[in-house]
Amino acid sequence: MNLQPPSQKEAHFVGSSQCNQCHKEEHKHWTNSLHSKMIQDISKNPDVVIADFTKLPKDADFTLAQAVYTIG
Ligand code: HEC
Numbered sequence: 001m002n003l004q005p006p007s008q009k010e011a012h013f014v015g016s017s018q019c020n021q022c023h024k025e026e027h028k029h030w031t032n033s034l035h036s037k038m039i040q041d042i043s044k045n046p047d048v049v050i051a052d053f054t055k056l057p058k059d060a061d062f063t064l065a066q067a068v069y070t071i072g
Contacts, residue, residue: 040070 004011016036020027030036040048053064 038071042067042070 016027016030037048042049048070049064049067050070053067056063
């Protein structure tokens with residue numbers, strides 16, 4: 001379900017680095033805090049996966065190759 005208001009259909013995520021242009025101090029604090037690491041893209045840094053995917057339960061219905069983000 002797409003909950004984006006019609007007036008914002010063309011809007012898209014520009015990335016946090018854009019905010020740094022005007023909010024240098026806030027961006028520095030955020031980057032050095034755990035908040036910036038809450039959701040991480042595995043394709044940009046595979047090292048963020050700390051779980052051992054070689055030891056998944058037999059009935060697991062997912063693989064590491066399907067994982068996109070880490071949370072936490
Ligand atoms: C081109 C400059 C510019 C960029 C880029 C920019 N901002 Fe801002 N932002 C401002 C200005 C100017 C204000 C108003 C500051 C004020 O009222 O003191 C503001 C205000 C804000 C506020 C409200 C702050 C408050 O105290 O109410 C938030 C939250 C915010 N920006 C977040 C962001 C985020 C997140 C991004 C990146 C996605 C971003 N901004 C990118 C210029 C920018």
